[in-house]
Amino acid sequence: MRVSLPLCAGLLGLALPLLTQAGAQSATPHTAAANAAVLQQLDFTDRRAFEAAQRGFIASLPEGVIKDAEGRTAWSTAAYAFLQAEQAPDTVNPSLWRQAQLNSIHGLFRVTDGIYQIRGMDLSNMTIVEGDSGLIIIDPLLTPATARAGLELYRQHRPDKPVLAVIYTHSHADHFAGVKGVTSQAEVDAGKVQIIAPEGFLEHAVSENVIAGNAMLRRASYMYGTRLPIDPHGHVDTGLGKGVSAGPRTLIAPTEVISANGVRRIDGVDIDFYLAPGSEAPAEMMMYFPAQRVFNTAEVTSQHLHNIYTLRGAEIRDASLWSRYIDEVLEFYGERSDILIAQHHWPVWDNAEVRHYLAVQRDLYKYIHDQSVRLMNHGYRPGEIAEQLQLPPSLAGEWSARDYYGTLRHNARAIYQKYLGWYDANPANLNPLPPVESARRTLDYMGGMDALLQRARADFERGEYRWVASVMSQAVFAEPDNQAARELAAAALEQLGYQAESGPWRDVYLSGALELRSGSPAPAELDAGNQDLLQAMSTGMIFDLLAVRLNGPRAAGKQIVLNWQFTDSNEQIRSNLQNATLTWLPDRRAESADASLQLTRATLNDILLRRMSFPQAIQQGLLRIDGDQARLFELLGLLDEFPASFPLIEPLR
Incomplete structure (x- = not known):
C-alpha cells in the first residue's frame, strides 16, 4: 500500500539540484539582445537593496555548506559562487541575476536590539527574538539541518539561551518543517517550549496539498528546478530565495493557537499578533514588536511580486483581500514601524521607506486584481488579459514589484480563473x-x-x-x-x-x-520524514486520500462495507464502497459490515509509511479482523498507485 503525502507548498522531497543539463545551448543573439535590453529598462545603478540586505551582518557559514546528521549535504551556498560576477551572462536575465545576488547574501544578521535573523540559509528566513530568559524562534526553516545550523551560528555570537517558544507564521512547509532542529517533541510535551501558530494552521499544514499531492509534487520539481544544475545555464534562484534545502520535514503540533488579533507576552516580550487568513496562505499571521518598533509581515509582503497562483498548482489566492491586509498594516502600524522584516528576503529600514514599501505592495496586488477584472468584464479572455496587462510606471519601476516569483502574466490569468473558471465561453473550447x-x-x-x-x-x-x-x-x-x-x-x-x-x-x-x-526522472520514494505529517493528519483525511486512489472503473459493481476501530484514538469509522465510490463516516458502525477491523492509528501510520503491510500487521497481532478479511484485501486491490514521475512535457504512455 503506497501513499503520497507532500507537506506543503509542493516542497516535500525536493533535493538540491545536482544534475548536469545535457545538451544545453548558449544564448542566441536574440536572447542576448533581449537580456541586454533589460539593462536599459531598469535602474541597475540603484544599490539600496544591497545596502539593506547587508546591514546588520554578523557572520556567515565559513564553508557555505550544511550537512545533516548522516553527513549528507542539506544546503550549499558555495554552489552559487558563480553569482559573484557583477555582470549577468547572456543566459540569465540581468534582473533575475540581481535578485539572485541579493538572495545569496547569507548568514546571521542583527535587525535591532533583541531581534536577529538567519537569512540565505534555506528558502525562508528564521527570526530569533531574545526574551528575558530564552529565545523565541519564528519560522524554523524547511529542514532540521538548516534550522539547527542557523541556531548554532546565532549561538556562536550571542548568549547561549534555551529556546522557549517557536512561532509558525503560516502553513507552508518552509516556515515550520525544520522545527526539530531547534526543539524536540519531548521538550514541548514537558512544557519547556511553546509552539504558537495561527488559527487553522494544523489543518492547512497537513491538508492543503495532500489530496492532489502527487501531482503537485511532480509539478513542483519544475517550479523549483530540482533536477537542474546550479549554474548560469540552469538554476540560479527561485526569486523567493536561493532554493529548497534537502532532508526530512518535521512538524510539532501547536500548543497555543492565535485566534484573535492582540498582544501576547512571551518571556517578557510583547508581541502584537495580526491575523491574515486567506492571503498568501490559508492560515497566516503577522506580528508587531512595540518595544523595538519592528513589524514582521511573515510572507504577506516580500521583495517581489508573489504568486496569486503558484505554478505547482494550488487554489487561487484572493489578491483583493491580500491587498486589504497590507493596507490595514500600513494604516494601523505604518507610523509606528521603523523597521519592517519578513520571513523571506531582507528588511526595509527607516519609517518613510517602510510606508512607501507597504503602499507599493498594497497597490501591486490590488492593481492586478482590479485591472484583470476590468478587462474580464470587457470580454477579454485569460490569454488576452495576460498579454495586454501592464503595471503603471510608478509600480513597474519598483524592484519590490518585479516578476521574480509570481508574474504579472500568470497572476492575471489566476484572477480570471478565480471568478470565471477555466472555460472562456468560446464554445469551441468547451469540449x-x-x-x-x-x-x-x-x-x-x-x-x-x-x-x-x-x-x-x-x-x-x-x-x-x-x-x-x-x-x-x-x-x-x-x-x-x-x-x-x-x-x-x-x-x-x-x-x-x-x-x-x-x-x-x-x-x-x-x-x-x-x-x-x-527523459523524466526515476520514481521518487516516499520519504520517511513524512512521519510527523502523517501523525498530524486526522484519520478522516487518510480515508479521503484513500478514496481518491480508488480506481472507479475497476470498482464498478462492487460493494464492500468495513468497520474500522482505532483503539488508541478511540475512533470508529464506517467505510462504504458502493457505486464505484468510497465514502466514510465517523462515529459509525455498520451491523451488516463485511468485516470489522481493530487496530491502532499508529499501526495504520506504519502501514502507510510502508514499514509493514496489512498481512504483516495481522501476523504480528497488530490488526484483528472479524468477518471476511478477503473483502479488505479486495478493497486494497482496487487502489491505484500514483506514479511519482509522470511526464509533463510529453504525453502519458
Whole structure:
C-alpha cells in the first residue's frame, strides 16, 4: 500500500539540484539582445537593496555548506559562487541575476536590539527574538539541518539561551518543517517550549496539498528546478530565495493557537499578533514588536511580486483581500514601524521607506486584481488579459514589484480563473479534442512533421521562441519519439528560460528542456520524514486520500462495507464502497459490515509509511479482523498507485 503525502507548498522531497543539463545551448543573439535590453529598462545603478540586505551582518557559514546528521549535504551556498560576477551572462536575465545576488547574501544578521535573523540559509528566513530568559524562534526553516545550523551560528555570537517558544507564521512547509532542529517533541510535551501558530494552521499544514499531492509534487520539481544544475545555464534562484534545502520535514503540533488579533507576552516580550487568513496562505499571521518598533509581515509582503497562483498548482489566492491586509498594516502600524522584516528576503529600514514599501505592495496586488477584472468584464479572455496587462510606471519601476516569483502574466490569468473558471465561453473550447489527438490532427493540417520542422526552425532563427515552443509541443505530443522535434522544442524552451525574469519561469522552461533531452526522472520514494505529517493528519483525511486512489472503473459493481476501530484514538469509522465510490463516516458502525477491523492509528501510520503491510500487521497481532478479511484485501486491490514521475512535457504512455 503506497501513499503520497507532500507537506506543503509542493516542497516535500525536493533535493538540491545536482544534475548536469545535457545538451544545453548558449544564448542566441536574440536572447542576448533581449537580456541586454533589460539593462536599459531598469535602474541597475540603484544599490539600496544591497545596502539593506547587508546591514546588520554578523557572520556567515565559513564553508557555505550544511550537512545533516548522516553527513549528507542539506544546503550549499558555495554552489552559487558563480553569482559573484557583477555582470549577468547572456543566459540569465540581468534582473533575475540581481535578485539572485541579493538572495545569496547569507548568514546571521542583527535587525535591532533583541531581534536577529538567519537569512540565505534555506528558502525562508528564521527570526530569533531574545526574551528575558530564552529565545523565541519564528519560522524554523524547511529542514532540521538548516534550522539547527542557523541556531548554532546565532549561538556562536550571542548568549547561549534555551529556546522557549517557536512561532509558525503560516502553513507552508518552509516556515515550520525544520522545527526539530531547534526543539524536540519531548521538550514541548514537558512544557519547556511553546509552539504558537495561527488559527487553522494544523489543518492547512497537513491538508492543503495532500489530496492532489502527487501531482503537485511532480509539478513542483519544475517550479523549483530540482533536477537542474546550479549554474548560469540552469538554476540560479527561485526569486523567493536561493532554493529548497534537502532532508526530512518535521512538524510539532501547536500548543497555543492565535485566534484573535492582540498582544501576547512571551518571556517578557510583547508581541502584537495580526491575523491574515486567506492571503498568501490559508492560515497566516503577522506580528508587531512595540518595544523595538519592528513589524514582521511573515510572507504577506516580500521583495517581489508573489504568486496569486503558484505554478505547482494550488487554489487561487484572493489578491483583493491580500491587498486589504497590507493596507490595514500600513494604516494601523505604518507610523509606528521603523523597521519592517519578513520571513523571506531582507528588511526595509527607516519609517518613510517602510510606508512607501507597504503602499507599493498594497497597490501591486490590488492593481492586478482590479485591472484583470476590468478587462474580464470587457470580454477579454485569460490569454488576452495576460498579454495586454501592464503595471503603471510608478509600480513597474519598483524592484519590490518585479516578476521574480509570481508574474504579472500568470497572476492575471489566476484572477480570471478565480471568478470565471477555466472555460472562456468560446464554445469551441468547451469540449476540445484531447491533447494527443489534437496534436496529431494539427500536425496533419500543417503538412506533416518535416514541413512543421522546416517552418519552426526558420521561426526559431527569427527568435520567435514562444511560438516555436507552442507548435513543437504539438509535434512532441503527436510523435513523442521524434528526436528532431524534441530537440527543437527543448531549444525554444531553453531560450525562453534564459530570458525569464521569474525564477520559477526559468526553472520551468529549463526543466522542460532537460526532460525533452534526457527523459523524466526515476520514481521518487516516499520519504520517511513524512512521519510527523502523517501523525498530524486526522484519520478522516487518510480515508479521503484513500478514496481518491480508488480506481472507479475497476470498482464498478462492487460493494464492500468495513468497520474500522482505532483503539488508541478511540475512533470508529464506517467505510462504504458502493457505486464505484468510497465514502466514510465517523462515529459509525455498520451491523451488516463485511468485516470489522481493530487496530491502532499508529499501526495504520506504519502501514502507510510502508514499514509493514496489512498481512504483516495481522501476523504480528497488530490488526484483528472479524468477518471476511478477503473483502479488505479486495478493497486494497482496487487502489491505484500514483506514479511519482509522470511526464509533463510529453504525453502519458
